[in-house]
Amino acid sequence: MQNTSAICIYPAQRSVFTLLCGTGPGLIGTSGIKVFIPQTVLVVLEDLLPVLGANLVSLRQLSYYCLRSLGTGAGLFGVPELSCPEGFQEAQNKALQESEQLVQKACSTPPGPETVMIFDQLSDSLCRVADLADFVKVAHPDFAFREAAEEACRNIGTVVEKLNTDVELCQSLRRLLADETVMNSLDPETRRVAELFMFDFEISGIHLDEEKRKKAVDLNVRILDLCNEFLIGTHIPNKIDKHVLPEHIRYNFTAEGNYLRVAGLHADCPDDLVREAAYKIFLHSNSQQLARLEELLASRNSLAQLVGYDTFAHRALQGTMAKNPGIRHVWKDMLRNQMSGILFQMLMPWDHPYYSGVLRAERYNIDPGLYCPFFSLGACMEGLNTLFSQLLGISLYAEQTKRGEIWSEDVRKLAVVHETEGLLGYIYCDFFQRPDKPHQDCHFTVRGGRLKENGEYQLPVVVLMLSLPNSARGAPTLLSPGMMENLFHEMGHAMHSMLGRTRYQHVTGTRCATDFAEVPSILMEYFANDYRVVNQFARHYKTGQPLPKNMVSRLCESKKVCAAADMQLQVFYAVLDQIYHGKHPLKKSTTEILKETQEKVYGLPYVPNTAWHLRFSHLVGYGAKYYSYLMSRAVASMVWKQCFAQNPFDRAMGERYRREMLAHGGGKEPMLMVQGMLQKSPSVEDFVDALVSDLDHDFETFIMDS
Numbered sequence: 001m002q003n004t005s006a007i008c009i010y011p012a013q014r015s016v017f018t019l020l021c022g023t024g025p026g027l028i029g030t031s032g033i034k035v036f037i038p039q040t041v042l043v044v045l046e047d048l049l050p051v052l053g054a055n056l057v058s059l060r061q062l063s064y065y066c067l068r069s070l071g072t073g074a075g076l077f078g079v080p081e082l083s084c085p086e087g088f089q090e091a092q093n094k095a096l097q098e099s100e101q102l103v104q105k106a107c108s109t110p111p112g113p114e115t116v117m118i119f120d121q122l123s124d125s126l127c128r129v130a131d132l133a134d135f136v137k138v139a140h141p142d143f144a145f146r147e148a149a150e151e152a153c154r155n156i157g158t159v160v161e162k163l164n165t166d167v168e169l170c171q172s173l174r175r176l177l178a179d180e181t182v183m184n185s186l187d188p189e190t191r192r193v194a195e196l197f198m199f200d201f202e203i204s205g206i207h208l209d210e211e212k213r214k215k216a217v218d219l220n221v222r223i224l225d226l227c228n229e230f231l232i233g234t235h236i237p238n239k240i241d242k243h244v245l246p247e248h249i250r251y252n253f254t255a256e257g258n259y260l261r262v263a264g265l266h267a268d269c270p271d272d273l274v275r276e277a278a279y280k281i282f283l284h285s286n287s288q289q290l291a292r293l294e295e296l297l298a299s300r301n302s303l304a305q306l307v308g309y310d311t312f313a314h315r316a317l318q319g320t321m322a323k324n325p326g327i328r329h330v331w332k333d334m335l336r337n338q339m340s341g342i343l344f345q346m347l348m349p350w351d352h353p354y355y356s357g358v359l360r361a362e363r364y365n366i367d368p369g370l371y372c373p374f375f376s377l378g379a380c381m382e383g384l385n386t387l388f389s390q391l392l393g394i395s396l397y398a399e400q401t402k403r404g405e406i407w408s409e410d411v412r413k414l415a416v417v418h419e420t421e422g423l424l425g426y427i428y429c430d431f432f433q434r435p436d437k438p439h440q441d442c443h444f445t446v447r448g449g450r451l452k453e454n455g456e457y458q459l460p461v462v463v464l465m466l467s468l469p470n471s472a473r474g475a476p477t478l479l480s481p482g483m484m485e486n487l488f489h490e491m492g493h494a495m496h497s498m499l500g501r502t503r504y505q506h507v508t509g510t511r512c513a514t515d516f517a518e519v520p521s522i523l524m525e526y527f528a529n530d531y532r533v534v535n536q537f538a539r540h541y542k543t544g545q546p547l548p549k550n551m552v553s554r555l556c557e558s559k560k561v562c563a564a565a566d567m568q569l570q571v572f573y574a575v576l577d578q579i580y581h582g583k584h585p586l587k588k589s590t591t592e593i594l595k596e597t598q599e600k601v602y603g604l605p606y607v608p609n610t611a612w613h614l615r616f617s618h619l620v621g622y623g624a625k626y627y628s629y630l631m632s633r634a635v636a637s638m639v640w641k642q643c644f645a646q647n648p649f650d651r652a653m654g655e656r657y658r659r660e661m662l663a664h665g666g667g668k669e670p671m672l673m674v675q676g677m678l679q680k681s682p683s684v685e686d687f688v689d690a691l692v693s694d695l696d697h698d699f700e701t702f703i704m705d706s
């Protein structure tokens, strides 16, 4: 059982456009999404308009409040217990009670498909509360709710840990896996889910003798502590005596008495000296943090070996597309060979992000202010709606929420409806900034889809969280191109959740191999950057003018500036992560490995006494899987080029995409899904070509702009 509901890898290389908001009248509500009130209600309310003296915008808001207050009270997400923070305790108790009964049932049921179903029910009863709480604890505006949710997460986490080390429960599953006749009679999805459940048991060392099992438990506890300590250490600012720095740059850093506090890399600062100083001070080696990292890596390695793997990387890559760590060594070399032309000569590591930005802005006129008026949120949502209906026969309908169902009044609920199959699930759109809400674009699974015992399908429920600026009263929310692309990206995750019609919630939608999870979302980025798609919805919110084609081309080309260097940086991170989680004991210190790998793979010189890896927080969350982003991007690129580049609205391809990829969630081996979609088995060279070919400049745009 796992509790990973939030996914999203956003490596630092993604460009962040400044936020811009337009003002002026618009027919679209402050949310920017048009249809939130059923047409009949709107018509009735519109008749009252002269009486109320309200305009359409405030009318929509007014009716929103009316409808909410008319609705019967419902808890958060319609879970009745959650109408107050105390309800988390009740929901938790209910889940725990249910899970106890299911554990007994699992242990007393003879091995068969029912075993897997009971395990999935068990996982569902706990995840339904834990996943929901995972979201509430980070995003609810009310502290009491956040606290109650945090408590629920902790308690359910403890129960999950206990269940993962429950020998009797494990034996019931083991009996099934050992019974060849029964296993052969199972369908592939059920077999895979049974194996995935077993995998969760194995990592806690349940198959070991008592002494080793105790060691595994101890190691797990220690690893968890080290992860937390390391993560905290990655953010801690460094201090330096202010006299060490030239006076004219001191003001860039926060003064604390005689010291200056350096809390980041100041990568966007135009002053070379400031960037250099920040780089050297912020990344200065720290012996405590170094000891933590080295113990973490060694402990992970010991744990992996204890439960039967060669290295931690071998364990982490189980069930992924990459399958085993060997593949990326080839890949790394290939990338390096193909991209060697762009190695830079005089730059230092603190220069790369800054000069990429400067070059991008200088060479292409891509001021977000020019683009924003064409991307009102309402237009973008309609663009997504049109695209999904063309490709997949799916429409998004705004649905009223009941009182207490949502946590902030600007949250919108979308029903996802298929033209013949009907309602598929719900997406809650929590798009706007508010105090105490994390600045992060994220997709959360709140409830997984699964086939229930009574034959009904439990509909999936997700939240999409963005950080869009609140627009001025009555004006539409305008998105920068980067925000528009992120919206498409997150919607790609949501569609994965909605269309992953798996029998088991353990493999619902985005609960799939890490290196496959970003394929559907990155694929949506290709749609967001295609002129034919953008032209369907990008209209100036005042004039209705379409976005000119050359502006879309310029934007796409600008992303290729220094893209090879950015990718090389990602390859360097991925390779470093693999070496650290590879064969132990490591041949050299982690700092020496950093130096060697940086010079070999990235090309920019290592700066003495710095230790960038001690700030690399992804080593915790993506241990041995940092490569996933590149892998997902390569697959998305292949799918785009082969299936959609010719016609991005091809319904037959859309259906193939749904059938071969989205429908399976994590219930099918990812590489088989890729093969099904591409109708061939891609080679390592194909993966590399897919990434490298995206870096090529488009000759036509070049000519046009010259």
Ligand SMILES: [Zn+2]
Residues within 6 Å of the ligand: 007, 008, 009, 489, 493, 518, 521
């Ligand atoms: Zn993502």
